[in-house]
Amino acid sequence: MEKRALFSSKFLPYMLLLPQLAITIIFFYLPASQAIWQSFLMEDAFGLSSEFVGFENYRYLFQQPEYYRAMVNTAVFSTAVAVLSLACSLLLATQADKNLRGGEAYKTLLIWPYAVAPAIAGVLWIFMFHPSLGTLTRPIRAVGIDWNPLLNGDHAMLLLVLSATWKQISYNFLFFLAGLQSIPKSVIEAAAIDGAGPLRRFWTIIFPLLSPTTFFLIVVNIVYVFFDTFGIIDAVTGGGPAGQTTTLVYKVYADGRLGGDLGGSAAQSVILMVIVIGLTAIQFKYVERKVQY
Amino acid sequence: MAGVTLDTVRKVYAGNVEAVKGVSLGIEDGSFCVLVGPSGCGKSTLLRMIAGLETISGGTVKIGDRVVNQIEPADRDIAMVFQNYALYPHMSVYDNMAYGLKNRGTPKDEIEKRVKEAARILAIESFLERKPRALSGGQRQRVAMGRAIVRKPQVFLFDEPLSNLDAKLRVQMRVEIKRLQRALGVTSIYVTHDQVEAMTLSDKLVVMSGGQIEQVGTPSDVYRRPETRFVATFIGSPPMNILPGKVEGPGRVSVGGQMIQVTDMRDGLAPGSAIEVGLRPEDVQAGTGAGFSALTMDVDFVEELGATQLFHGKVAGAEFVVQASTGQIPADTRSLTLSIDPSNVHLFDPQTTKRLGRV
Ligand SMILES: Nc1ncnc2c1ncn2[C@@H]1O[C@H](COP(=O)(O)OP(=O)(O)OP(=O)(O)O)[C@@H](O)[C@H]1O
Ligand SMILES: [Mg+2]
DSSP, X not given: OOOOOOOXXXXXXXXXXXXXXXXXXXXXXXXXXXXXXXXXXXXXXXSSOXXXXXXXXXXXXXXXXXXXXXXXXXXXXXXXXXXXXXXXXXXXXXXXXXXXXTHHHXXXXXXXXXXXXXXXXXXXXXXXXXXXXXXXXXXXXXTTOOOOTTTOHHHHHHHHHHHHHHHHHHHHHHHHHHHHHTSOHHHHHHHHHTTOOHHHHIIIIIHHHHHHHHHHHHHHHHHIIIIITHHHHHHHTTTOSTTTTOXXXXXHHIIIIISOOHHHHHHHHHHHHHHHHHXXXXXXXXXXXXXXX | OOOEEEEEEEEEETTTEEEEEEEEEEEOTTOEEEEEOSTTSSHHHHHHHHHTSSOOSEEEEEETTEEOTTSOGGGXXXXXXXXXXOOXXXXXXXXXXXXXHHHTTOOHHHHHHHHHHHHHHHTOGGGTTSOGGGSOHHHHHHHHHHHHHHTXXXXXXXXXXXXXXXXXXXXXXXXXXXXXXXXXTOEEEEEESOHHHHHHHOSEXXXXXXXXXXXXXXXXXHHHSOSBHHHHHHSSSSOOEEEEEEEEETTEEEETTEEEEOSSOOTTOOTTOEEEEEXXXXXXXXXXXXXXXXXXXXXXXXXXXXXXXXXXXXXXXEEEEEEEETTSSOTTOSEEEEEEOGGGOEEEOTTTOBBOOOO
């Protein structure tokens, strides 16, 4: 049977929806539509007037090699962070699930990094890896690597990936641990009796049973890398050296806020919005279908 | 095939919980052994130690003539059926059954042959492609059985495999398990707290309590000659009545001043000493008989069970239950005279609770 509430007045249901709708409109649709509108405008050099230019901002954007580089940076960055943080947190969660002594303290410690603000996380990593001040720079140099994230783009990207991963591990860890704990112990035991060693058990039983969690986390992590790493990038590299760690989100900020190109920056945010809508759509499609068992 | 031998096996859990306190037991090759006992008595723990799912704190477990204390569950050549079935939720019924064989590198056509054969025996051929969640409880139970038999192990272990099924299906599966075990001739150890399952399935019945074995024997041994008061009241339904009594002389005791003749009574018990007198509800009859003793009972109320009736009341101030075929005794009876067959009287020491029968 269908569950439905009965309202005597025709207005009441709409009135009840109103606060929710108002919040969505004021904080999402309004800025979003403003961004879309802005993306069709071009301002003069002094920001005094603006004129409608159609898709000019978009056309210009796709002519810029920097934009493609930001795309590649984003792809590299998000793949690296997602893969690395998922793999690390899954490994840590499987260890924590073993109920060893000191397990509680171990779990608590693992959750702490999540409470650190992204920008502060970035500063922490800079303290460790700054070319002249970093505490870990000297040992790295000592093994013969000319470590310099301020000049070397690869080093800068590596530093970013590490700090963003470090920040995200706690979150993934919690979900993986919950996922692991929801797998009945007897299923694992049955597999052990069925002759599967620990590794085989992991790949043929545990990992497939975790797949809904993993899939959810992949989407969450990609969205995280796309948007929430802004603070880390700003603190660690500021998009440099020479734009080699500028991601799509950072470029929106750099072009709009620093470069004053509001139209171009708006066009970039619209593209980002489309990407996120696409990701979310895929997520819903999958969550409703397959993946579960 | 192989028997299983336990030698003073102990299990101490973290926090000094001694769940199994030195159990020794020999289970013959090909026999069906049932471990029965109240909740928390350590049955599952003992079974899981045999399976290798719990470490053994003391003593040795042998399967065949191999000590398996340090051997991984996978290498013990056993199969286990769990209470919640523990099927792999993401695999089809076929893959569930094939998993153990695949892990052991069995050739594909051999796997197919064995799975098909097991599916035929268990009548689950039409579900092979389904996932476990699309099966009823009884069907899942069969798949769990199938997963155990395809491997052709030395020993089957069952931990309350029927307790999630409804009463009717339980009886049906019970019969099937027994038949299957007979056909395959695989040594089986079965844990349950249902005494009907225990009585009907076992060749060897092991009654446990508080981490220790109370009695080992054939079901009829245990029923006819319970070694302790615990076993006497645990096996049999409704449970055996225990009355406070007094030793009167060789082969004679009294309950509330009424004399009772006893066949199975230890020699040399001091007259006048206290003793417990056990009588099964189904072993006492209304009326009087030649050579039988008599007891009077005040009836409080009657329970109708269909074919039988239970008369609840008191004998010499103690609770007493009599089971009789419906119609044998008028239901409005307030006072009964019971005739007691001397060979049906069980005596127990009030202090040690041990049986005081002939040695
Ligand atoms: N992991 C554990 N840690 C500590 N104590 C445990 C653990 N597992 C079981 N026990 C204790 O050991 C005793 C025996 O438990 P076990 O599971 O063997 O009982 P059981 O006879 O199977 O009971 P049931 O019929 O309820 O399944 C219980 O007192 C239980 O509390
Ligand atoms: Mg149990």
